[in-house]
Amino acid sequence: MTPAPAYSPAELMAVNAARLLQDGEVVFVGVGLPNLACNLALRTHAPNLTLIYEAGVIGARPERLPLSIGDPTLVTGATAVTSMYDIFALYLQRGLVDVGFLGGAQIGRYGDINATVIGDYAHPKTRLPGSGGSMEIAAFAKRCFIITPHQPRRFPERVDFQTSLGHGPARRALPGSGPQAVVTDLGLLRPDASGELVLAALHPGITVEQARAATGWPLQIAPDLTTTAAPTAEELALLRALDPDRIYLK
Amino acid sequence: MTPAPAYSPAELMAVNAARLLQDGEVVFVGVGLPNLACNLALRTHAPNLTLIYEAGVIGARPERLPLSIGDPTLVTGATAVTSMYDIFALYLQRGLVDVGFLGGAQIGRYGDINATVIGDYAHPKTRLPGSGGSMEIAAFAKRCFIITPHQPRRFPERVDFQTSLGHGPARRALPGSGPQAVVTDLGLLRPDASGELVLAALHPGITVEQARAATGWPLQIAPDLTTTAAPTAEELALLRALDPDRIYLK
Amino acid sequence: MPKLTDLASAIATHVHDGDLLYLAGFTHLIPFAAGHEIIRQGRRDLTLARATPDIIYDQMAAAGCARKIIFSYMGNPGVGSLHVLRRLVESGALEWEEYSHFGMITRLAAAAAGLPFLPLRPTGAESLAAVNPAYKTIPDPYGGPDVVALPALHPDVAILHVQRADVHGNAHLWGILGEQKEAAFAARRVILTAEEIVDEDVIRRDPNRTLIPGLIVTAVCHVPHAAHPSYAQGYYDRDNAFYLEWDALSQDEVRLHAWLEEWVYALPDRAAYWAKLGSAAHARLTPAPRPSGEVDYGGYA
Amino acid sequence: MPKLTDLASAIATHVHDGDLLYLAGFTHLIPFAAGHEIIRQGRRDLTLARATPDIIYDQMAAAGCARKIIFSYMGNPGVGSLHVLRRLVESGALEWEEYSHFGMITRLAAAAAGLPFLPLRPTGAESLAAVNPAYKTIPDPYGGPDVVALPALHPDVAILHVQRADVHGNAHLWGILGEQKEAAFAARRVILTAEEIVDEDVIRRDPNRTLIPGLIVTAVCHVPHAAHPSYAQGYYDRDNAFYLEWDALSQDEVRLHAWLEEWVYALPDRAAYWAKLGSAAHARLTPAPRPSGEVDYGGYA
Numbered sequence A, B: 001m002t003p004a005p006a007y008s009p010a011e012l013m014a015v016n017a018a019r020l021l022q023d024g025e026v027v028f029v030g031v032g033l034p035n036l037a038c039n040l041a042l043r044t045h046a047p048n049l050t051l052i053y054e055a056g057v058i059g060a061r062p063e064r065l066p067l068s069i070g071d072p073t074l075v076t077g078a079t080a081v082t083s084m085y086d087i088f089a090l091y092l093q094r095g096l097v098d099v100g101f102l103g104g105a106q107i108g109r110y111g112d113i114n115a116t117v118i119g120d121y122a123h124p125k126t127r128l129p130g131s132g133g134s135m136e137i138a139a140f141a142k143r144c145f146i147i148t149p150h151q152p153r154r155f156p157e158r159v160d161f162q163t164s165l166g167h168g169p170a171r172r173a174l175p176g177s178g179p180q181a182v183v184t185d186l187g188l189l190r191p192d193a194s195g196e197l198v199l200a201a202l203h204p205g206i207t208v209e210q211a212r213a214a215t216g217w218p219l220q221i222a223p224d225l226t227t228t229a230a231p232t233a234e235e236l237a238l239l240r241a242l243d244p245d246r247i248y249l250k
Numbered sequence C, D: 001m002p003k004l005t006d007l008a009s010a011i012a013t014h015v016h017d018g019d020l021l022y023l024a025g026f027t028h029l030i031p032f033a034a035g036h037e038i039i040r041q042g043r044r045d046l047t048l049a050r051a052t053p054d055i056i057y058d059q060m061a062a063a064g065c066a067r068k069i070i071f072s073y074m075g076n077p078g079v080g081s082l083h084v085l086r087r088l089v090e091s092g093a094l095e096w097e098e099y100s101h102f103g104m105i106t107r108l109a110a111a112a113a114g115l116p117f118l119p120l121r122p123t124g125a126e127s128l129a130a131v132n133p134a135y136k137t138i139p140d141p142y143g144g145p146d147v148v149a150l151p152a153l154h155p156d157v158a159i160l161h162v163q164r165a166d167v168h169g170n171a172h173l174w175g176i177l178g179e180q181k182e183a184a185f186a187a188r189r190v191i192l193t194a195e196e197i198v199d200e201d202v203i204r205r206d207p208n209r210t211l212i213p214g215l216i217v218t219a220v221c222h223v224p225h226a227a228h229p230s231y232a233q234g235y236y237d238r239d240n241a242f243y244l245e246w247d248a249l250s251q252d253e254v255r256l257h258a259w260l261e262e263w264v265y266a267l268p269d270r271a272a273y274w275a276k277l278g279s280a281a282h283a284r285l286t287p288a289p290r291p292s293g294e295v296d297y298g299g300y301a
Helices: A009-019 A033-043 A084-093 A134-140 A169-173 A208-213 A233-242 B009-019 B033-043 B084-093 B134-140 B169-173 B208-213 B233-242 C007-014 C032-040 C054-062 C083-090 C101-112 C126-131 C180-186 C200-204 C240-249 C253-265 C270-277 C279-284 D007-014 D032-040 D054-062 D083-090 D101-112 D126-131 D180-186 D200-204 D240-249 D253-265 D270-277 D279-284
Strands: A026-029 A050-053 A099-102 A117-119 A124-127 A143-147 A179-183 A187-191 A197-202 A221-227 B026-029 B050-053 B099-102 B117-119 B124-127 B143-147 B179-183 B187-191 B197-202 B221-227 C020-023 C046-049 C066-071 C095-098 C117-120 C136-138 C147-151 C157-165 C189-197 C210-212 C219-222 D020-023 D046-049 D066-071 D095-098 D117-120 D136-138 D147-151 D157-165 D189-197 D210-212 D219-222
Touching (some): A009 A233, A026 A033, A033 A143, B009 B179, B084 C101, C007 C032, C007 C189, C054 C083, C054 C253, C101 C117, C101 C147, C157 C200, C157 C210, D007 D219, D032 D189, D032 D253, D054 D253, D101 D180
Parallel strands (some): A026 A050, A099 A143, B143 B179, C189 C219, D020 D157, D066 D095
Antiparallel strands (some): A117 A124, A179 A187, B117 B124, B179 B187, D136 D147
């Protein structure tokens, strides 16, 4: 038996996010770890993913790692480029997107996401960038994944502002099923039948207590709690080739 | 004094329609006589007209006379080509079009146009092609011109179906001012203050009685009735060069 | 996933009796070959939607494929009436549903955007609204004048002819674009016929030219000259002579059915149709070259 | 009518204190040169609308041009916060009005189409709607679930940077198109800056590439490199190093104002700015060629 390869928390999250994607899906991609996860999935078990970038680029073949979602390397050699209105109306709202990636400063107990403000909206303690497209990704993508480090301040019981809806009653008005997995550096949270995020899997070597300590509400444990498989040497090699300067994998 | 040149009724109408256009205007063009009138105006007093074709073509430079509104000769060498939705929404509805041309089987006393049906709608005596874009041209173009031969069956007091609105009460809901001139082979009709089409001008050699006999309602005469200037030799030469095979000028 | 198949298989698999079809294209790129294949395969009870039914729906109706027509301009462009459709409507043998162009295209645009309806400013559609309950008047929630609403139109199948596509269905179109994009995004299934099937790299060299992305395409078929007597910008001209000929032909039931027999039923496919047209027609319809020039996308490594 | 003028004249004539401006472009083709000229000319009380304010609105706000911001993502893309705007919002010194991307773009699309509003399917915007009364819920007149409405946004001036335009303002754009078309059609006045002013024939050889027609353009200015540190696809790269540098620089009031002095106030125009950047930066930002290939429009005589 060869020893399990060493990996960073970011690599661990990217690998686990990649494994959530199914071949043939249409994925709405952000920069950073979601971009790495999607490109890893493309090179392993999901060669027929279609990647759509918010900037209007479909089927990008970037020659370098893009810093921003609107990088010119995403355009050259892509399959199609369309307008922002079309991306949101003809793709997202039309229901063509299977998976969307979301992020934010706070993830609440029922999967609500805050990317808008810490404190009072009218008198912000910390003003964050705001929704961008994440409100409609959460509304329209058939399901969503969140990638985020596991820290108590990132997982409050209630978010200060609902930038993207989780599994509250208002979810019923939306076609998408909302956040179906939160990939952290400790494990995976998934919504239970009530919509509450519960601990569904732990990464190798992580304990339930560590996950509970890093969560701002009394974290429930799924009855079928599993342990994720460690990243394989092949996954890590492919991932590192995608980010040779370790901009996102640091 | 050189003798006035001879001209056909179609030539007479095309020349008089051309004279109604003002330099710098944006004109929504149909095939046939409107197309010839616009291209004549471009070559005489209105070199800065912008011609928009319903098919989505802006600034066409056709190398031949197009049979249909969607001819490929309108595209090659044009300034821009856009979608049908954009032409109707971003140009017409947005209010960018100064002048539209309309036609139809019947023109009513108040400028209503019927291009839909003769007889009952549900049990048509004669089914005509229908609105196409003429309903929205009549609604949104700042003003409209109609070119049509002057015959009683074409000028009934009331049309069988209102394909495009004239100057009835419903006109108030529309941004465009509606039909501002009907160019016939006898003269010009224009709406009076009440919106009724009245005889505003006679072509050289035509009498009021001839116009009245060719109109299906008691035709009123404008207090400032004028006589149009006969087509000039220059106008006729330019016009005939645009339609050398006399497809529309016959 | 490659979606390349032959047209007969695509029609057999994806077009069913009773479907609502939208054969797209404003004058340009009208998918005549697909229409003829539908006639050959004997589809029935179709609802045929098109802003401009053009000759193709006249032919499909003459062959007995149609139960209903949805349209905004039922004419032979630049010529006059579509006589088959006109006779069927006048005799009560064909249902119809009617809009203006903007209304018709708005229905497709709403469906393409996944919306239940889209608003228009009032267009003076009172007469049409009196006979078509799809027209609704709704208030402007910001206090302005009322607007008109029209509901989404979702074809079961949209069929588009395109100039070039790759095997995934990513397609470049140029020239008049009509309602091609809206019809494709509005539909449940999309069939493309293409003048050329090109390497994926040809598409990827100019991604802004891609009007139809492969991800919405169900099947793509290589069918050169599929648009005749309509045209494909840069490939062949509109056959105006045929549009004029159809005006007379379609008014004579005997000639009409003889034409269908000779040019549709008796031929296996579009290649045979084009060959039968003959080299004089091919030459007459061939345009001179007018290259677009290039732009540079830049390499960013 | 030729509309060619210089950028200083275009800004002086068409941008007024108190105007609502929309400098368009999603990451790509952001009109930095126009923003800097507005700073130099000392415009005040502007309402700055942009889906993604980017560094250009951070700079304009730092220079005191802004009274209010309308946005959907107020970040430095790929980096983090826009610190000037964030400070001004947190301190209450700047009014703001907030949407999601789809909401923001819908407002422009409504205005571009001449509509008072456009609907969206519900997006879960309850929290934003509670603080922004522009969000309205309206019934679907066809009996489906309610939809959300957002009102048209009509900028007084839209400013776009384009790759090439003719003297009439007819412009070819390629690469990421963002909300360029919607912003231009929505606005009362449109100013273009262009990498290249080309002969009308270059535009007419590829009319499908024309995103902006001259008939809606008020003024067109020849301003190469006007988008730096944003980019022009095929002309120069995005200067990611500057976006990273701005993150630190903009958190230090002294460095921030020194930067504005050195790179905006002290320079007469974009040519001086580009020269000052230096040849090493020019070389670093130059992409390799990636030609689009051509299509044939055909000559139909």
